[in-house]
Amino acid sequence: MANSAVFRTCPTTGLKVDRSAESLIKANAVAAVVFLAVGGLFGLLVALTRWPAVHFLPADWFYLALTAHGLDVLLVWIIFFEMAVLYFASAVLLNSRLAGPKWAWTGFGMMLVGAIITNIAVLRGQSSVMFTSYVPMMAESSFYLGIILFAVGALIGCFVFFGTLVVAKQEKTYQGSIPLVTFGALTAAIIAVFTIASGAIILIPTWLYSLGIVKYIDPLVYKTIWWGMGHSSQQINVSAHVAVWYAIAAMVFGAKPLSEKVSRMAFLMYILFLQLASAHHMLVEPGFSSEWKIFNTSYAMYLAVLGSMVHGMTVPGSIEAAQRARGLTKGLFEWLRKAPWSNPAFAGMFMSLVFFGFIGGISGVVMGTEQINLIMHNTLYVPGHFHGTVVAGTTLAFMAITYLLVPLIFRRELKFRKLAQWQPYVFGIGVAGISLFMMGAGTLGVARRHWDMTFADAQLPFDYPATAFLMMGLNGMFAVLAALGGVMFVVIVVGSVFFGKKLAPDEKPSYPEVPPSAAAVGHYGSSDTLKIPGTAMLVGIFFIAFVLYYFVNWKYLSEIWPLS
Amino acid sequence: MAITPPSQRIWWKEPIAKIELIWIAIAFTWGLFMFFMMIYWHGAGEQNLSNEAYKTTAQQYARKAQAVIDEYTVRQENGFPVVRPPEGSDVYLIARLWQWWPILELEKDKSYRLHLSSMDWQHGFSLQPVNINVQVHPGYDMVVTVRPDQAGEYGIVCNEFCGIGHHNMVGKIYVVE
Numbered sequence: 001m002a003n004s005a006v007f008r009t010c011p012t013t014g015l016k017v018d019r020s021a022e023s024l025i026k027a028n029a030v031a032a033v034v035f036l037a038v039g040g041l042f043g044l045l046v047a048l049t050r051w052p053a054v055h056f057l058p059a060d061w062f063y064l065a066l067t068a069h070g071l072d073v074l075l076v077w078i079i080f081f082e083m084a085v086l087y088f089a090s091a092v093l094l095n096s097r098l099a100g101p102k103w104a105w106t107g108f109g110m111m112l113v114g115a116i117i118t119n120i121a122v123l124r125g126q127s128s129v130m131f132t133s134y135v136p137m138m139a140e141s142s143f144y145l146g147i148i149l150f151a152v153g154a155l156i157g158c159f160v161f162f163g164t165l166v167v168a169k170q171e172k173t174y175q176g177s178i179p180l181v182t183f184g185a186l187t188a189a190i191i192a193v194f195t196i197a198s199g200a201i202i203l204i205p206t207w208l209y210s211l212g213i214v215k216y217i218d219p220l221v222y223k224t225i226w227w228g229m230g231h232s233s234q235q236i237n238v239s240a241h242v243a244v245w246y247a248i249a250a251m252v253f254g255a256k257p258l259s260e261k262v263s264r265m266a267f268l269m270y271i272l273f274l275q276l277a278s279a280h281h282m283l284v285e286p287g288f289s290s291e292w293k294i295f296n297t298s299y300a301m302y303l304a305v306l307g308s309m310v311h312g313m314t315v316p317g318s319i320e321a322a323q324r325a326r327g328l329t330k331g332l333f334e335w336l337r338k339a340p341w342s343n344p345a346f347a348g349m350f351m352s353l354v355f356f357g358f359i360g361g362i363s364g365v366v367m368g369t370e371q372i373n374l375i376m377h378n379t380l381y382v383p384g385h386f387h388g389t390v391v392a393g394t395t396l397a398f399m400a401i402t403y404l405l406v407p408l409i410f411r412r413e414l415k416f417r418k419l420a421q422w423q424p425y426v427f428g429i430g431v432a433g434i435s436l437f438m439m440g441a442g443t444l445g446v447a448r449r450h451w452d453m454t455f456a457d458a459q460l461p462f463d464y465p466a467t468a469f470l471m472m473g474l475n476g477m478f479a480v481l482a483a484l485g486g487v488m489f490v491v492i493v494v495g496s497v498f499f500g501k502k503l504a505p506d507e508k509p510s511y512p513e514v515p516p517s518a519a520a521v522g523h524y525g526s527s528d529t530l531k532i533p534g535t536a537m538l539v540g541i542f543f544i545a546f547v548l549y550y551f552v553n554w555k556y557l558s559e560i561w562p563l564s
Numbered sequence: 565m566a567i568t569p570p571s572q573r574i575w576w577k578e579p580i581a582k583i584e585l586i587w588i589a590i591a592f593t594w595g596l597f598m599f600f601m602m603i604y605w606h607g608a609g610e611q612n613l614s615n616e617a618y619k620t621t622a623q624q625y626a627r628k629a630q631a632v633i634d635e636y637t638v639r640q641e642n643g644f645p646v647v648r649p650p651e652g653s654d655v656y657l658i659a660r661l662w663q664w665w666p667i668l669e670l671e672k673d674k675s676y677r678l679h680l681s682s683m684d685w686q687h688g689f690s691l692q693p694v695n696i697n698v699q700v701h702p703g704y705d706m707v708v709t710v711r712p713d714q715a716g717e718y719g720i721v722c723n724e725f726c727g728i729g730h731h732n733m734v735g736k737i738y739v740v741e
Binding site: 059060128129130175177218219247250251256260262263289298302305309317318370371374376443444445447448451455458463465539543546547554560 | 565566567568569570571572573575576578580581583584587588590591592594595596598599601602603605606609610611612613614615617642643644663667684685686688690691692693694695696697698699701702703704705706708709710711712713714719721722723724725726727728730731732733734735736
């Protein structure tokens with residue numbers, strides 16, 4: 001087979017890197033970071049407006065900024081970065097050429113053009129419909145067209161990824177099964193296809209509706225299918241960032257999965273069940289039976305949650321096993337205490353793991369309980385939850401692996417290392433605060449997507465409790481902290497990519513410190529010798545927190561008016 | 565490592581560590597528990613949605629609501645009729661840009677069939693400070709049987725974004741002894 005791909009050999013890993021895959025990873029990562037910066041700025045404006053003492057933007061600008069924030073970070077930043085992850089996990093990790101680089105560039109171009117079209121539509125001010133754009137409220141037709149183009153571009157990227165797996169298999173660029181990280185990326189890509197199909201099914205008719213060609217779209221049907229895209233796209237993130245956790249554990253510690261079988265089964269649970277999550281948004285809607293709600297909202301008896309809980313043990317467990325094999329065996333937590341906390345790749349990854357589990361994960365399951373949703377639906381609890389999953393989880397994990405990708409893929413030494421050392425903490429703690437205080441305000445009933453919690457211009461008066469105002473003030477302060485962490489990230493990445501010291505072709509990066517991959521440790525499958533008591537303790541603490549918080553919310557629910 | 569192909573080619577035959585098996589068993593059992601808890605609450609709990617809903621139109625719904633308003637309005641407040649319907653009756657709340665119409669006056673510990681529908685876009689019925697939140701769609705009439713168990717003045721906030729006046733959309737329910 002004719003093969004015109006040009007390769008270089010990576011001095012750190014010894015892998016062959018397809019130059020076109022490398023360029024595509026760079027392009028997608030740069031586009032991702034640009035939209036992260038734009039979307040993050042809008043997010044800061046939103047948080048400053050919801051800070052009662054600041055109340056920064058006027059109402060129309062607030063709703064515009066909130067629409068742009070959701071679009072640019074939840075969709076554009078994350079999907080662009082995921083394209084980079086897909087190309088990395090296929091071509092680079094499998095030692096293969098990329099299938100159809102021209103197709104990949106076409107997809108990239110469509111995503112970029114689509115993202116710009118929709119951003120322009122939002123900035124023109126006639127499309128402040130929120131990211132969800134629930135019918136019958138309508139945006140300009142170019143708003144939908146841009147998203148459709150973006151989605152089709154992403155779909156092409158997924159197929160380039162699938163094609164690369166086929167090419168690598170045929171050309172025997174690796175031995176045996178694909179690596180676990182690639183398997184996780186495959187999970188993400190499969191869910192992405194489902195997600196994008198759902199998006200096409202509902203957004204194409206909505207686009208035609210905005211042009212007057214289609215006459216009616218049922219709001220319930222719209223919402224059910226839209227969330228087939230909207231929630232499933234967050235499951236792409238989960239799969240991708242779990243793959244990133246495994247990748248960082250491997251790259252920083254040489255950690256092996258405790259058991260390939262268990263970790264892969266956990267990913268399989270995502271493929272089979274995560275798509276049911278559209279129901280999380282339909283728990284207090286008319287027109288659905290409780291049977292439908294219970295089955296779907298629980299991902300068929302919580303089997304996808306089981307997947308996440310398994311990863312929650314196997315990721316730190318593999319790190320513990322690797323550290324213990326290096327001799328850090330004292331007590332329960334020497335392995336963790338002596339982990340490289342000043343390495344931003346590790347610090348970001350570990351905080352992502354903890355926050356995703358404790359904040360995003362627990363709150364998601366609790367809120368997704370059919371009846372408990374009654375006391376949380378559309379309050380600020382909802383964005384509190386998903387800032388725990390998507391920002392503290394996905395974004396922080398993606399930032400963490402960027403610190404490894406800049407030297408390996410961009411071939412530049414990382415600049416501003418002191419800043420990089422602090423960045424994950426500033427951003428992570430900021431986002432954890434945002435999540436917790438929004439959840440707190442939501443528990444007190446404060447509405448999401450709302451400009452004025454004082455109701456100053458309403459015909460009838462209503463006052464939220466004073467504690468709710470305190471929560472929103474704290475939320476604003478932590479948002480400033482998170483924004484600072486975001487700025488630090490952009491400065492470090494842009495500074496390094498454009499001004500970092502160029503690495504010679506055979507030169508290994510000096511930072512962040514990565515042990516030689518030959519020192520891979522941890523003997524998976526060794527059911528007799530495996531000892532991970534520290535991880536068992538952490539998982540036990542997580543489980544107790546989960547159970548307690550679950551029952552506290554049933555207690556809250558039991559105190560509201562009887563409903564039937 | 566996770567970034568290289570599994571070192572044991574036949575990885576699916578490797579034994580699983582005991583600690584992993586224990587955790588899988590605990591997590592799976594907990595999942596089953598949470599699943600059955602939702603079903604249990606339908607029998608034992610008092611806070612469940614009946615899922616009773618009907619297709620409707622804005623005109624049809626408004627007509628039914630107006631009939632109740634005409635019959636049971638007891639006074640006016642800030643330009644809103646205050647409606648005091650009898651126990652067990654069908655009570656209609658209209659959601660529209662940007663009002664909850666009318667104001668309701670209910671009796672403590674009595675049940676009412678509360679209907680919710682929108683005249684235009686989607687709205688969010690958010691009863692405060694009890695924090696009961698239900699989505700309101702145009703074209704659908706959703707029935708929630710409520711039994712207020714504490715007297716007081718309650719606000720209805722809109723918590724689904726509905727355009728530039730969204731934050732001014734506040735309604736009211738009185739619960740009297």
